[in-house]
Each structure stands twice: as C-alpha cells, then as structure tokens.
Amino acid sequence: MISLIQNEVIKLLLKKKIILIILLLLIFISLFSYGENYAYNKNIERLENLSSDLNYDWKNLATQRLSDLHRRLDSPYIPEEGISSIEIEIEQLNYFIENNINPITPSAAKFSVEFVEQGILMFIPLLIVILAADLVSGEFSSKTIKILLTRAVPRWKILLSKFIALIMITTIMVFIIGVLSTVVSFIFFQRWGFNEPVATGFSLIQGRLNSDYVVFLKRFQYMILIYSLTWFVSIVLASITLLISVLVNNSASAIGILMAALISGQFLQYFLSDWTLVKYFFVTNLNLTHYFTGSYQIIEGMSLNFSIIVLCLWALLSLFISFIIFNREDVLV
Amino acid sequence: MFNKIIWPILSFTSIALVIIFILGFLFSVNIDKGTQKDTMDITKEKDTFLDTNDKSTEDEIDNLNIVILGDSIGFGIGDKSNKGIGIRYKELISKEESNNTEISNFSVPGHESIDLLTLIEKNQNDSTILKADIIIISIGGNDLNHLEFQDTLSLDIDFKETIKSYKENLQNIINKIRRINKEAQLAIIGLYDPYPQEETQKTRLILQWNYETVLIANLNYKIAYIPTYELFKYHLDSYLSSDEFHPSGEGYQVIAQELFDILNDTY
Numbered sequence: 001m002i003s004l005i006q007n008e009v010i011k012l013l014l015k016k017k018i019i020l021i022i023l024l025l026l027i028f029i030s031l032f033s034y035g036e037n038y039a040y041n042k043n044i045e046r047l048e049n050l051s052s053d054l055n056y057d058w059k060n061l062a063t064q065r066l067s068d069l070h071r072r073l074d075s076p077y078i079p080e081e082g083i084s085s086i087e088i089e090i091e092q093l094n095y096f097i098e099n100n101i102n103p104i105t106p107s108a109a110k111f112s113v114e115f116v117e118q119g120i121l122m123f124i125p126l127l128i129v130i131l132a133a134d135l136v137s138g139e140f141s142s143k144t145i146k147i148l149l150t151r152a153v154p155r156w157k158i159l160l161s162k163f164i165a166l167i168m169i170t171t172i173m174v175f176i177i178g179v180l181s182t183v184v185s186f187i188f189f190q191r192w193g194f195n196e197p198v199a200t201g202f203s204l205i206q207g208r209l210n211s212d213y214v215v216f217l218k219r220f221q222y223m224i225l226i227y228s229l230t231w232f233v234s235i236v237l238a239s240i241t242l243l244i245s246v247l248v249n250n251s252a253s254a255i256g257i258l259m260a261a262l263i264s265g266q267f268l269q270y271f272l273s274d275w276t277l278v279k280y281f282f283v284t285n286l287n288l289t290h291y292f293t294g295s296y297q298i299i300e301g302m303s304l305n306f307s308i309i310v311l312c313l314w315a316l317l318s319l320f321i322s323f324i325i326f327n328r329e330d331v332l333v
Numbered sequence: 334m335f336n337k338i339i340w341p342i343l344s345f346t347s348i349a350l351v352i353i354f355i356l357g358f359l360f361s362v363n364i365d366k367g368t369q370k371d372t373m374d375i376t377k378e379k380d381t382f383l384d385t386n387d388k389s390t391e392d393e394i395d396n397l398n399i400v401i402l403g404d405s406i407g408f409g410i411g412d413k414s415n416k417g418i419g420i421r422y423k424e425l426i427s428k429e430e431s432n433n434t435e436i437s438n439f440s441v442p443g444h445e446s447i448d449l450l451t452l453i454e455k456n457q458n459d460s461t462i463l464k465a466d467i468i469i470i471s472i473g474g475n476d477l478n479h480l481e482f483q484d485t486l487s488l489d490i491d492f493k494e495t496i497k498s499y500k501e502n503l504q505n506i507i508n509k510i511r512r513i514n515k516e517a518q519l520a521i522i523g524l525y526d527p528y529p530q531e532e533t534q535k536t537r538l539i540l541q542w543n544y545e546t547v548l549i550a551n552l553n554y555k556i557a558y559i560p561t562y563e564l565f566k567y568h569l570d571s572y573l574s575s576d577e578f579h580p581s582g583e584g585y586q587v588i589a590q591e592l593f594d595i596l597n598d599t600y
Contacts (some may be wrong), residue, residue, distance in 0.1 A: 006340055061575045068410050072442060168347035175350050226365075228357030231350075252527075304362065
C-alpha cells in the first residue's frame with residue numbers, strides 16, 4: 001500500500017504541477033503585496049497632506065480613541081454586550097501604542113491571513129483543481145490506466161492511494177501557500193507582526209453582532225486557525241475534484257466542469273437570501289474563514305458548523321461515488 | 334534519491350501538518366461553539382444590570398435636570414476634555430444662574446433611531462425622564478451612515494426606506510417621552526456634514542434628512558431643532574476631531590452654544 005502511495009506521489013511530483021503552482025503563487029503574492037504596500041504609502045501620503053501638521057499623527061488619533069473607549073466603559077448606560085468588544089479594542093490599541101506601530105501598517109502575518117481569506121473562494125480551489133483534475137482522468141488520456149489496473153491490487157486500493165497522495169500534496173501545498181505569502185510579503189513590508197493581538201469569536205444573534213465570547217489570539221495562532229480551515233476546504237475540494245476526475249475521462253473537461261461549478265457557485269450566491277436550496281451547494285460554503293473575521297453572515301441559519309457539515313457531506317458523498325464508479329467502470333482503452 | 338530523502342521528508346511533513354491542521358480546525362470549531370451556547374445568559378444578565386442602575390439615579394428633585402438621549406454625538410465622542418454637549422451646555426447656563434444642574438446621559442455610541450426607541454420603551458429610565466426639564470436628543474446619524482455601503486443605484490431606494498423608518502421611530506420616541514413627561518423642553522440635534530465637498534450626493538441626503546427632522550420638530554409640542562449643518566459647514570478643520578467624523582471639543586462647544594442661544598434668552 002505504501003509503495004502504491006509512494007508511486008502516486010512520484011507521479012504528482014513528476015508532472016511539475018507543484019512548480020507551476022509555486023510560480024503562480026509567487027507571481028500573485030508579489031503583485032498583491034507590492035500593491036498593498038503601494039496603496040499604504042499613498043494612503044500615508046494622503047493623510048499627511050490632509051492634516052495640517054507635517055507628520056501624520058496616528059498616535060494622537062489612537063490615544064483619543066483610547067480615551068473615548070475608556071470613557072465608554074465608565075458610562076453605566078453602555079449595554080453589557082458592547083463591553084467586551086470595547087475591551088478588545090482597548091487591548092488592541094494599547095498594543096499598537098506600546099509598540100509604536102501604526103494600526104494600518106501592513107505586516108507579513110496579516111497579509112498571509114488576508115491572502116487566504118480572499119483566495120479561499122477562487123484562487124485556492126483553482127490551485128487544487130490544477131493539482132488534482134487529471135489524477136484519474138489523466139491516466140485515461142495517456143492510456144496508462146491499463147498498466148495500472150493490470151497490477152495485482154484491488155481497484156479501490158489504487159484509488160485510495162491516489163487520494164492519500166493527493167491529501168499529502170494538498171497539505172504541503174497549503175503549507176507552501178502560508179510560507180510563501182508570509183516570506184514574500186515580508187520582503188515588501190519589512191514587518192512580521194506575529195505577536196499582534198487578534199480578536200475572534202464574534203457571533204450573530206438576532207441580526208446583531210455579539211462579541212461577548214471573543215477569544216484573544218496572537219496573530220500567529222490566528223494564522224494557524226485560518227490555515228486549518230483553508231486546509232479543510234482544500235481537502236473537501238480535493239475529494240470533489242477526485243470524483244469529477246473519475247467521472248470524466250479527460251483532464252480538460254474535468255478542469256472545465258470544476259471551474260464552471262466554482263464560478264456559477266459565486267453567481268448563485270446572489271440568490272442566497274431568497275432561494276434557500278443554494279446554501280447546500282458546496283461553493284456557497286467554501287468561505288469558512290469569514291465566520292471568523294466578525295463580518296456578518298450572508299444568510300440566517302448558516303454558521304461555521306453548518307458549512308462544515310455541508311462540506312463534509314459533499315466530500316464523503318463524492319468519495320463514496322468515486323470509489324463505486326472506479327470499481328465498476330469498464331476500461332476500454 | 335526519492336526513496337531515501339524526498340519520501341521521508343514529504344511523508345513526515347505532511348503527517349505533521351495534517352495533525353496541526355486538524356488540531357487547529359477542531360479548535361476553531363470549538364471557538365465558534367462557545368459563542369453560540371450561552372446567548373440566553375447574556376440577555377438575563379443585561380436585564381439585572383440595568384435594574385440596579387435605575388435605583389441609583391433616584392434622588393434630588395429641585396435641580397435643573399438634563400437628559401441626553403442618542404448616539405455617539407450625544408455621548409461626546411471626540412471631545413478631548415470629555416465634556417460633551419451636556420456639560421458644555423451646563424457651563425453656559427451656570428454663567429447666568431447658579432442652580433444645580435443634573436445631567437443624565439443615556440447615549441450609546443452607535444445607536445440608531447430604532448435602538449433608542451427600544452431603549453426608552455424598556456421603561457427603565459422613565460423616572461429620570463419624568464424629572465427631566467430638558468431632553469436633548471441626538472439620533473439619526475448612524476441610520477444615515479449605514480447607507481454608505483450601498484451602491485449608488487440602490488442608494489435612493491434605501492434612503493427612502495431608511496428615512497421613512499427614521500421618521501416613524503423619531504415620532505414614536507417623541508410620543509413615548511411625552512407620555513412620561515408632558516412639559517420637558519425637547520431639543521433635537523440636527524446632522525452636520527463631516528465630509529469635505531467631494532460627496533455632493535451625501536450632502537443632499539443630509540439636508541433632506543434634516544428637513545424631515547425639522548418638520549417633525551415643528552409638528553410637535555415644545556421641540557426645538559438645533560441646526561448644526563450650517564455651523565460646521567465652513568469650519569470642518571477645527572470643529573471635527575482627529576477621527577474626522579465626530580465633533581471636536583470646539584465643535585461640541587458650538588453645538589452647546591447654539592442650544593443655549595435657541596433655548597435660553599440671551600438678551
């Protein structure tokens with residue numbers, strides 16, 4: 001079994017897709033971080049022009065905000081649910097003031113989190129499709145499937161070894177995304193920012209943002225959480241890609257089908273509030289990280305748990321179907 | 334080469350990463366669960382919290398009582414000396430008369446008109462409102478501000494809906510206050526335009542908003558409308574605080590002065 005997996009990993013590596021993916025990542029990450037750095041510098045320039053002083057004084061702004069927040073805490077009329085969010089903001093501002101960091105300064109860790117948060121809907125799925133779309137269908141197109149199936153191993157073992165190899169490479173790919181986005185953006189920003197305090201754990205109760213159960217995390221811990229969610233999404237997508245790859249006997253149509261699903265899924269989200277069926281579609285649930293950032297949910301009834309369950313069901317179902325089909329399929333090459 | 338070096342590295346790192354990711358994943362699911370569980374407790378706690386509050390304000394009858402209701406501007410966000418409209422107004426009055434002035438500020442930064450309505454319909458501040466001689470209301474800025482995120486096409490429709498609900502809420506707020514206190518002088522602070530000239534469409538909306546507020550103020554008994562748009566228009570630099578949205582100390586002083594000029598006989 002292990003030698004089978006080894007064999008599949010070699011095949012995946014030999015196709016040089018990892019190198020293509022790394023190149024794509026390098027191009028995109030350097031473009032984005034250059035852009036963010038550029039926009040940041042422009043912004044600072046604009047703020048300096050706006051304020052009459054020569055130096056744009058963010059510290060003054062932050063201390064003013066801090067004293068406002070402290071005063072809010074003292075007021076007995078502030079509703080209880082607002083208090084913890086005020087405390088969080090105070091803690092964050094204190095960190096920025098103590099370390100003399102302008103809150104809007106970009107840092108490598110922040111960029112890396114933002115990069116996957118933005119990429120989790122399209123870019124990362126795209127990379128996985130590139131990686132996995134021809135896993136099985138490629139064997140058909142290049143007619144190597146005959147040689148593979150004539151070995152004295154049951155078919156399910158072959159598919160399983162392919163899947164395990166895919167999981168390994170996907171895992172390493174998520175890791176590479178994290179490392180590359182952090183390191184490359186560090187070159188631009190010159191700041192790691194791993195220890196910045198981040199608040200997470202917001203929830204929505206009756207349409208209102210509740211921040212009573214907010215958890216405080218260091219930026220690097222937060223990074224691990226976000227990347228774990230990204231990893232989970234990647235594995236689910238890998239399973240779905242595997243199914244398509246088994247169903248379609250040629251790599252080009254496999255990529256086409258998956259891209260069509262991803263793009264149409266984005267469009268379907270517009271109907272989400274009226275058409276509840278859409279929320280069971282896997283593309284709608286890909287954006288797991290946004291449950292964490294405190295931004296409001298798209299629709300009532302969708303939560304992190306809901307999305308995870310829906311994604312799990314999609315993954316299990318597609319694995320189940322692909323194993324059945326791969327076992328029964330007539331190979332006519 | 335592959336069997337000896339790459340394979341062990343690959344398998345080891347991927348297994349280690351899978352473990353890390355699974356742990357992180359479980360942790361993040363747990364964080365989310367924690368937030369969903371105890372929502373019932375919060376509402377309970379909140380109620381008892383407000384109850385105890387109420388009792389502490391029941392004293393002194395003879396003074397001039399000022400109640401401030403509303404949002405961050407009523408609260409005094411941006412004022413470096415932490416005075417806000419209330420204390421600045423009090424200072425202006427006490428120049429002339431020497432009576433005691435009690436200020437109760439129920440403002441909550443970020444409140445919209447609907448929040449203020451629910452706040453006073455809880456009846457928890459009734460005793461304070463009953464004693465009030467002057468009630469200053471600053472509301473609506475956040476209602477209008479929420480439109481910011483919409484695109485221009487839907488802006489007009491949204492604006493109409495927002496202003497409609499704002500008018501209803503404001504009228505209900507006034508009715509509610511009047512049911513508790515028939516004689517207090519009410520003062521509604523108008524909206525100013527914190528944005529520089531660039532956004533003409535917003536200016537139009539603010540003016541329209543203020544116009545509706547004036548109409549409501551004039552339809553009801555003993556309500557003064559305190560214009561701020563005209564006051565701020567050419568002094569944004571000095572009247573706005575460093576966040577470029579809330580008034581600065583000077584800005585609050587000007588609003589308080591306007592309030593004083595309108596409500597009190599200065600000559």
